[in-house]
Amino acid sequence: MxxxxxxxxxTIKNLDFMVQERLMNIMHMKHDVVVGDADGVDxxxxxxxxxEEYERVTVFCTGETPRNNVxxxxxxxxxxxxxxxxxxxxxxxxIALAEAADTGFMIWDAKSTGTLSNVIELLHRKKYSWVFVNxxxxxxxxxxxxxxxxxxxxMSQPARLKADTKxxxxxxxxxxxxREIQMALLDERAQxxxxxxx
Numbered sequence: 001m002x003x004x005x006x007x008x009x010x011t012i013k014n015l016d017f018m019v020q021e022r023l024m025n026i027m028h029m030k031h032d033v034v035v036g037d038a039d040g041v042d043x044x045x046x047x048x049x050x051x052e053e054y055e056r057v058t059v060f061c062t063g064e065t066p067r068n069n070v071x072x073x074x075x076x077x078x079x080x081x082x083x084x085x086x087x088x089x090x091x092x093x094x095i096a097l098a099e100a101a102d103t104g105f106m107i108w109d110a111k112s113t114g115t116l117s118n119v120i121e122l123l124h125r126k127k128y129s130w131v132f133v134n135x136x137x138x139x140x141x142x143x144x145x146x147x148x149x150x151x152x153x154x155m156s157q158p159a160r161l162k163a164d165t166k167x168x169x170x171x172x173x174x175x176x177x178x179r180e181i182q183m184a185l186l187d188e189r190a191q192x193x194x195x196x197x198x
Contacts, residue, residue, distance in 0.1 A: 001030055004032070004101060005034050005118065007107075008106055008107030008115055008132075016132065018139070020048065022132070034058050034101055036094065037066035037093075057074075059073050061077055062077075063078075094117060104119065107131075108131050108151075110134070110136075113167050115131075116167065120148070120172050123176055128141060145180055152169070152173075
């Protein structure tokens with residue numbers, strides 16, 4: 001069993017059949033689900049889980065009371081000192097979700113910066129995510145920086161520029177690439193040392 005962070009773009013109100021199938025699979029495997037309290041996909045996911053009478057759900061919110069908790073599941077309140085309603089205020093919840101999860105399942109409209117941030121937060125913690133791109137009805141596995149690059153290629157130029165302005169996309173991508181190169185070098189050194197002792 002794993003803990004799956006499920007989230008998506010606020011613009012998506014209806015879950016595609018392929019997304020519903022993946023959710024059914026998560027429930028069949030009896031994974032724990034952690035989800036946010038926003039409108040859009042968060043609430044659609046909550047409704048789906050409630051309809052299926054799934055109980056292994058925890059709703060994360062910033063502050064004491066979630067905006068949406070349709071199944072009255074346990075609540076994980078996240079404390080932050082950022083101004084209520086600000087991007088940083090809600091980002092604190094997403095960071096806590098990425099920390100709590102083993103993996104992610106994101107439903108993305110190919111422009112939402114919040115969903116992209118979740119993928120990046122998971123990658124930063126060496127956790128992968130499956131991203132369902134709503135407009136092309138396809139899943140993308142994001143396990144390393146190059147996978148994220150491939151995902152970003154689906155964005156329009158204005159959406160990508162907006163994402164860079166909002167969340168510093170280019171800088172975050174460079175940091176991920178840099179860390180992967182450092183990790184690869186460390187692995188090579190470790191293997192070389194192990195070979196010396198053989």
